[in-house]
Amino acid sequence: MFEQLKDLIRSMYPGENTIPLHRPSFSQEEASAVAACINSTFVSSVGPEIGEFEKLIAKFCDSGYAIATVNGTAALHLSLHVLGVHSGDIVLTQSLSFAATGHAILQTGAKPVYIDIALPEGSMCPEALLHFLEEECKQQENICIHKASKRRIAACVPMHSFGEPAKIAAIAEICRNWSIPLVEDAAEALGSFTEGKHCGTFGTFGILSFNGNKIMTTGAGGMILCKNETLAKRLKHVSTTAKIPDPFEFRHSEAGFNYRLPNLNASLGIAQYKKLPAFLNKKKTIHREYRVFFQRFCYKLVNNPEAQSNHWLNTVIMNSAEEKEELLQFLKVHDIQARPAWYPLHRQQHLQSVTDLPLPQTDWLYSRAVSLPSSVPFEAPCYD
Structure with missing residues (x-):
């Protein structure tokens, strides 16, 4: 699956050596x-x-x-x-x-x-x-x-x-x-x-x-x-x-x-x-590409199916923490930027909570989530 994902990302961002996670689009x-x-x-x-x-x-x-x-x-x-x-x-x-x-x-x-x-x-x-x-x-x-x-x-x-x-x-x-x-x-x-x-x-x-x-x-x-x-x-x-x-x-x-x-x-x-509508439309296309791809391999994206998302970052949920690390390393070798979810705040010493509530879903998602390149890969037209 990793090879096919690499090919998909390369096809969405043709001609780029290093593909960033998310970058601005200027003209x-x-x-x-x-x-x-x-x-x-x-x-x-x-x-x-x-x-x-x-x-x-x-x-x-x-x-x-x-x-x-x-x-x-x-x-x-x-x-x-x-x-x-x-x-x-x-x-x-x-x-x-x-x-x-x-x-x-x-x-x-x-x-x-x-x-x-x-x-x-x-x-x-x-x-x-x-x-x-x-x-x-x-x-x-x-x-x-x-x-x-x-x-x-x-x-x-x-x-x-x-x-x-x-x-x-x-x-x-x-x-x-x-x-x-x-x-x-x-x-x-x-x-x-x-x-x-x-x-x-x-x-x-x-x-x-x-x-x-x-x-x-x-x-x-x-x-x-x-x-x-x-x-x-x-x-x-x-x-x-x-x-x-x-x-x-x-x-x-x-x-x-x-x-x-x-x-x-x-x-x-x-x-x-002025370009925001074009950005949002392209984001839909990128999300659709990822969604269709991962459905073939029975993986899910972080997503609220009942809402209208801007799909800022497409984040896939891997099967295990080990598979998450394998994917991050694989994409890095191939000059494709990806990242885990943010390191949970409750694990950071200076951000400790007043009370220790169980956070099983937070820990579970962090251990499996990988955010994938989601930039707008073209210079969007400027219109009024």
């Missing part, structure tokens, strides 16, 4: 947009492209508002900060995630508690979440309290793994019933929909990433999706060092962050956004 449109921004001299955190980019993403996601940030980690930290997450609190999340999810929690002074994932989508399991809350927590004056540690459950941060939508509607309902603010880590899920809504719009906030390896990029960048105007204004205020508008004086209303996306990056994002 003259991006170069012209960035050059125009440079010529305007508005290259830092003030400029018209930032506002335009925010409006485009807010409209695409139907989120009401979108606040651009320097990266997805900053977007997540800012979201938790504005929600009032602080030292001594607990934030529920999943261990199968990029370390930035855990690091943003630590930045607030809170501690993580990891909820196991569900398959085949590889994201937080609603049943596991509800079981933890019913067994180990209580509600006290509309606050959820972890009984053993007496800490407040200040937020829940599920992640849409590999761009595949989580069972987020069920998670959102549980969070509402238990008075827990929901922040979706949709860093990889731009263009993914479930229950008729874009990922990142089910909770109080949702965050996106525009890192260089995402489905569209601003080089580095992130976005917070928000439907509440008051909260959106506060997010923007705090992300701009909490500076009070004044033509002369530098006065600040509170401790703020320098988290705004530079205008230069936003200009790149606008050009990339």
